[in-house]
Amino acid sequence: MKTIVVIGNGSMAVDCLKIMKMHRQAHVALVIADPQDISLMFLRHYCKAEALDLELSSNVNSAEIVEKIKAIGPHILFNINSFQIIREELIAIPREGIINFHNGPLPRYRGINVCSWAIMNGEKRYGVTWHFAEKAIDSGDIVAQACFDISETETAFSLIVKCIKEGTALFERFLPVVLEGNIPRIRQDQTLASHYTRRDIPNDGFVDYSWNFDAFDRFVRGLRFSPIHNSFVHPKSIVNSRAFFIHTISRCKESVPETVAPGRIFGLCKSGIDVKINNNAIRITEVLNDTMKPIRMGSFIETYNLEVGSQMQPCGRASY
Numbered sequence: 071m072k073t074i075v076v077i078g079n080g081s082m083a084v085d086c087l088k089i090m091k092m093h094r095q096a097h098v099a100l101v102i103a104d105p106q107d108i109s110l111m112f113l114r115h116y117c118k119a120e121a122l123d124l125e126l127s128s129n130v131n132s133a134e135i136v137e138k139i140k141a142i143g144p145h146i147l148f149n150i151n152s153f154q155i156i157r158e159e160l161i162a163i164p165r166e167g168i169i170n171f172h173n174g175p176l177p178r179y180r181g182i183n184v185c186s187w188a189i190m191n192g193e194k195r196y197g198v199t200w201h202f203a204e205k206a207i208d209s210g211d212i213v214a215q216a217c218f219d220i221s222e223t224e225t226a227f228s229l230i231v232k233c234i235k236e237g238t239a240l241f242e243r244f245l246p247v248v249l250e251g252n253i254p255r256i257r258q259d260q261t262l263a264s265h266y267t268r269r270d271i272p273n274d275g276f277v278d279y280s281w282n283f284d285a286f287d288r289f290v291r292g293l294r295f296s297p298i299h300n301s302f303v304h305p306k307s308i309v310n311s312r313a314f315f316i317h318t319i320s321r322c323k324e325s326v327p328e329t330v331a332p333g334r335i336f337g338l339c340k341s342g343i344d345v346k347i348n349n350n351a352i353r354i355t356e357v358l359n360d361t362m363k364p365i366r367m368g369s370f371i372e373t374y375n376l377e378v379g380s381q382m383q384p385c386g387r388a389s390y
Contacts, residue, residue, distance in 0.1 A: 071095055072249050075139055075164070077102045077130055078150035080109040082171070082234045084116045086150050089242045091120070095249040099142045102135065104128055104154065108299075131157040139163050146248065149203060150241075151234065153182075156203050166253065168203035169213055171241075173233035176201055176215070177258040180208035181266035183302045185229040188220065189292035190272055192284070196220050196229065198237040200244065202255065208265070211255035214244040225294040226302075275303040279333035279385045282349040283321060290319050304362065308383040309335075310375055315358040322351035333382040340368050345382055 072095055076083065083103070090096040103113050105126040117124040127135050131154075139147070140163055147163070149156060149170040161168055174184040175197030188196050197217035202210035216236050220229065247253065277289055290305050294317065304315040322337075322344050330336050330346040337344030342353040359365045359373075370376070 071097055072145040072166075073142060074098050075100045075102070075142060075144040075147045076150060077147065077152045077154065077156075078113065079104055079107040079152050080234075081112055082151040082238055084112050085238045086148065086241050087116060087120070087122070089238075089245060093245065093249055096245075098122055099144060100125060100139065102127055102130055104152065128154075130154050131160055136160055136163070151237075155207065158205055161203050161205070166251070169200055169248070169253075170203045170208075170210070171237050172199045172201060172208055173230065173237065174208075175199060175217060176208055176212060177260065177263040179266070180263055181270075182268060183270075184266055185233065186226045186292040186302055187266050187270075187272075189224055189226065189229060190288050192288055193220055196233075198233050198240060200237070200240060201258075209258060209260070209263070211257055213248070213254055213256075214240050216240045223291070225291045225296075226300075227295050227298060230295075230298075271303055275306045276384055277305045277307050277316060279345065279347050279382055281347060283347060283352065286347055286352060287319065287321075290316055294318070304358065309380055312374055313360045314370070314374065315362060316354055317356035317358060317364070319352045319354050322353045324351065326351045331381075331385075333385040335376060335378055335380045335382065338371055338376060338378060342367060343371070343376065 074090065074096055076087065076098060078101065087098060090098055100123050101117055102125045103110055105128060114124060125135065125138065136159055139160065144164045145166045147168040149168060151171055156168060174180065176199040179188060195217055197215055199215045200213045202213065204210040218232065218236055272289065277286060293303060293305050306313060306315055324337055324344055326336065326346055332346050332348055334346050335343055336346060342355040344351055344353050357365060357370055
């Protein structure tokens with residue numbers, strides 16, 4: 071029998087708890103969740119139905135939580151889709167370690183917002199990793215990893231969903247080995263590591279009309295989190311000295327006069343705004359205004375005083 075503590079959020083934590091329930095060797099003694107998690111109700115409902123001890127805390131490293139986990143004396147702690155950083159005192163408690171889920175293919179793509187960065191960087195393959203937690207973030211030995219394709223229409227949201235699905239399936243595969251006490255440990259190659267922090271903002275959040283279509287499209291898709299909240303950055307642009315944010319684009323099918331400069335509007339309609347870019351043209355089909363509120367295209371054209379010949383900015387910024 072393995073005594074287990076779970077720190078987790080959302081449906082992924084629930085699905086992994088359901089998988090653990092199928093194994094007699096797994097005894098979940100405590101579940102800890104962030105009270106600010108928007109999907110908390112799913113975890114709360116499951117824990118109540120299964121009579122699991124649920125503790126709500128926005129700081130798993132607090133003295134209260136640490137002491138409670140010490141009193142349990144778990145063999146293993148699983149950190150499942152939680153964004154709280156686990157500190158050394160807590161890492162030292164479980165006898166067999168803390169196993170963390172990361173929605174990226176370690177050692178590459180350590181850190182935060184990595185699904186967005188992978189899309190913007192033009193990756194064709196991606197992955198998820200379960201690994202041991204250590205003092206340095208996302209640097210611990212790998213327990214299990216799975217890789218999969220990134221589609222040409224992938225958004226930040228769709229890739230996050232895919233990571234959760236793949237991560238849950240991977241958890242189901244490796245859990246029996248963990249419960250038997252034969253936990254694999256594959257050391258990460260530190261020379262291959264890349265790391266993204268909250269301070270890393272692609273191109274300061276701005277699109278650039280000197281990009282080609284593929285780069286522009288990846289940038290917009292990589293920062294599209296709808297229907298969930300975007301806590302990273304929205305693709306920003308400026309026209310007539312006023313900011314707005316691009317939500318969706320498509321490849322413009324209209325012919326583009328060769329004399330039109332990048333960033334110049336050459337077509338306006340209720341379905342979108344046609345703008346020249348480096349190697350072709352885009353149709354901006356959905357936008358947010360300068361207060362990040364959705365605005366209908368007709369209202370956007372009117373309130374921003376757009377017309378054929380209006381110049382979108384910026385053009386020619388440094389590449390992200």
